[in-house]
Amino acid sequence: xxxxxxxxxxxxxxxxxxxxxxxxxxxxxxxxxxxxxxxxxxxxxxxxxxxxxxxxxxxxxxxxxxxxxxxxxxxxxxxxxxxxxxxxxxxxxxxxxxxxxxxxxxxxxxxxxxxxxxxxxxxxxxxxxxxxxxxxxxxxxxxxxxxxxxxxxxxxxxxxxxxxxxxxxxxxxxxxxxxxxxxxxxxxxxxxxxxxxxxxxxxxxxxxxxxxxxxxxxxxxxxxxxxxxxxxxxxxxxxxxxxxxxxxxxxxxxxxxxxxxxxxxxxxxxxxxxxxxxxxxxxxxxxxxxxxxxxxxxxxxxxxxxxxxxxxxxxxxxxxxxxxxxxxxxxxxxxxxxxxxxxxxxxxxxxxxxxxxxxxxxxxxxxxxxxxxxxxxxxxxxxxxxxxxxxxxxxxxxxxxxxxxxxxxxxxxxxxxxxxxxxxxxxxxxxxxxxxxxxxxxxxxxxxxxxxxxxxxxxxxxxxxxxxxxxxxx
Numbered sequence: 001x002x003x004x005x006x007x008x009x010x011x012x013x014x015x016x017x018x019x020x021x022x023x024x025x026x027x028x029x030x031x032x033x034x035x036x037x038x039x040x041x042x043x044x045x046x047x048x049x050x051x052x053x054x055x056x057x058x059x060x061x062x063x064x065x066x067x068x069x070x071x072x073x074x075x076x077x078x079x080x081x082x083x084x085x086x087x088x089x090x091x092x093x094x095x096x097x098x099x100x101x102x103x104x105x106x107x108x109x110x111x112x113x114x115x116x117x118x119x120x121x122x123x124x125x126x127x128x129x130x131x132x133x134x135x136x137x138x139x140x141x142x143x144x145x146x147x148x149x150x151x152x153x154x155x156x157x158x159x160x161x162x163x164x165x166x167x168x169x170x171x172x173x174x175x176x177x178x179x180x181x182x183x184x185x186x187x188x189x190x191x192x193x194x195x196x197x198x199x200x201x202x203x204x205x206x207x208x209x210x211x212x213x214x215x216x217x218x219x220x221x222x223x224x225x226x227x228x229x230x231x232x233x234x235x236x237x238x239x240x241x242x243x244x245x246x247x248x249x250x251x252x253x254x255x256x257x258x259x260x261x262x263x264x265x266x267x268x269x270x271x272x273x274x275x276x277x278x279x280x281x282x283x284x285x286x287x288x289x290x291x292x293x294x295x296x297x298x299x300x301x302x303x304x305x306x307x308x309x310x311x312x313x314x315x316x317x318x319x320x321x322x323x324x325x326x327x328x329x330x331x332x333x334x335x336x337x338x339x340x341x342x343x344x345x346x347x348x349x350x351x352x353x354x355x356x357x358x359x360x361x362x363x364x365x366x367x368x369x370x371x372x373x374x375x376x377x378x379x380x381x382x383x384x385x386x387x388x389x390x391x392x393x394x395x396x397x398x399x400x401x402x403x404x405x406x407x408x409x410x411x412x413x414x415x416x417x418x419x420x421x422x423x424x425x426x427x428x429x430x431x432x433x434x435x436x437x438x439x440x441x442x443x444x445x446x447x448x449x450x451x452x453x454x455x456x457x458x459x460x461x462x463x464x465x466x467x468x469x470x471x472x473x474x
Contacts, residue, residue: 001121002126002446003034003036003122003127003270004030004037004126004128005037005121005126006027006038006039007038007127007128007129007134007137007344008023008038008040008129009040009130009134011042011062011063012028014063014065015058016059017326021181023130024184025434026434028060028061030127032061035164036060037063037064037118037125037197038061038064038385039064039113039117039120040065040066040301041066042054042065042067043073043098044067050421051112051115053117053120059268064120066107066113075102075105076105076108078110078295078298079102079103080093080103080106081103084097085132085151088157088159088163089159090260090261092261093166097431104191109134110134110139110140110375112138114141114143114215117137117141118146121148125148126149127150128442129150129151129180129446130153131154131155132154132156135173135177136172137177139296142197149181150181150182150183151182152177153184153185155186158193158406160193161193161357163289163466170201174198175202177194177197177198178198178202178214178217182219182445183221183222184221184222184445185221185224186224186226186357187225187358187384189225190357191221195212196259200218211270219464220447224440224444225384225432225437226358226360226398226439227430227432227434228360228364228432228433229435230357230367231341233367236336236340237284237335237368238370239337239338239371240338240340241340241341241344243341246345247346249283249284249286249442250286250411251292251348252285252288252346252349253289253346253349253350253383254287254291254346254349254350255285255353255361256361258294258304258354260304260354261356262354262356263352263353263380264351265287268289268308268311268312268402270395270399270406270407271287271315271401271407272314272315272400273403274404274408275315275319276404277401278404280448282319282321284326285326286327287350288330288342288346289312289343290330290339290412293330293331293332302469309331316326316331317394329380331459339364340364342439343364343368343369343375344368347366347375348407348411349361349362349376351378351380352406353380353397354380354398355463356382356383358384358385359379359383360385361393362379363429364387364423366426371422371423374422376392376393376411376418376421377392377421378395378406381396382448390418391424393406393409
């Protein structure tokens with residue numbers, strides 16, 4: 001069996017002590033079974049970083065670290081990756097910050113990583129590159145002479161062609177993506193968007209088997225929705241919840257990184273409208289919003305934090321009483337087991353992104369529920385998870401009146417309906433857990449190039465993909 005090599009911007013911990021992240025949990029089993037190497041970045045120990053991968057052995061798989069000097073790291077990560085690609089891929093063209101140093105750093109990192117990776121790759125290794133920070137890497141690896149099969153998975157959404165073309169280097173990005181053998185996405189909409197981009201940028205042709213042909217090369221495209229360790233998370237929620245008391249009032253919960261893509265102001269606007277239009281629920285419900293900090297060095301994130309804190313103050317000042325705080329806001333991370341218990345004891349989960357690749361909070365909430373008395377998931381139509389989780393209450397985060405009505409419907413939903421919805425959601429999650437996600441992608445990467453990827457054919461491929469969202473302006 002060939003060795004699996006994972007390459008991402010960040011690697012797991014060298015000692016395995018911090019392997020709680022979703023991606024690590026998803027891939028460590030596959031790496032352990034076949035012998036594997038995970039390559040990611042590490043802070044440079046000096047201004048003269050190593051030009052080679054620094055290897056570390058673990059009992060389950062090996063870790064390889066590459067170093068980047070601080071300025072290059074800032075321009076590559078906070079700069080191009082998160083001030084150009086992240087807002088563009090999430091439809092926020094008004095937040096793009098184009099700087100010449102950013103794209104130079106972005107190109108340089110993939111060139112440098114490719115030179116280092118080429119020295120440690122075996123002829124039979126299968127390479128799987130993750131996410132938007134390293135899109136050019138397959139192009140650079142093939143320029144270095146590697147002939148290995150190389151796959152790419154985009155964890156965030158891919159925008160439609162019109163939005164994609166707002167990125168100054170859009171033609172380069174399309175060419176870099178065409179260097180991969182297999183490209184995976186969270187949702188079918190993203191597959192359709194890439195087909196449209198390839199058609200109109202590189203004269204790509206859609207083949208009968210669902211693959212794209214570009215200059216005689218076939219590229220396999222597929223929808224591979226990422227998931228969680230469903231049984232493990234459910235067990236953790238059940239165990240942890242026994243140690244804490246249920247809340248005094250029915251609780252609504254939101255858990256998100258503090259990011260403008262998550263629809264947090266829109267969520268609070270919907271909750272405010274609910275309180276305004278349903279005075280009978282005053283002092284009878286509360287909303288817990290957990291929003292850990294994210295990329296505080298980027299100006300847009302400072303602005304969203306200030307906006308969220310202002311809205312929180314307004315809602316509590318407007319509706320709160322001496323004995324009732326309608327909105328509790330926590331701006332820090334909580335341990336995963338504590339979150340699991342909070343999910344289990346929450347009547348509603350509000351998952352309201354404006355545009356999201358998947359959104360695993362929705363899946364964690366469902367997994368954490370008590371099947372005898374489950375809560376209700378309110379899920380944005382713009383989350384990738386909405387393609388799978390149709391039994392949730394699907395909402396439009398831009399419609400505060402609609403969100404307010406969904407909150408009331410969720411609170412008043414009969415037990416029998418809640419059980420039916422939860423049973424269907426949980427079964428689908430259990431049948432498609434995180435192990436199946438990684439196994440399915442790796443299997444596709446190892447298949448002959450003419451084999452269609454999972455979910456390629458059900459997409460309506462004969463018509464140009466229509467834009468599924470427009471850039472959101474605030």
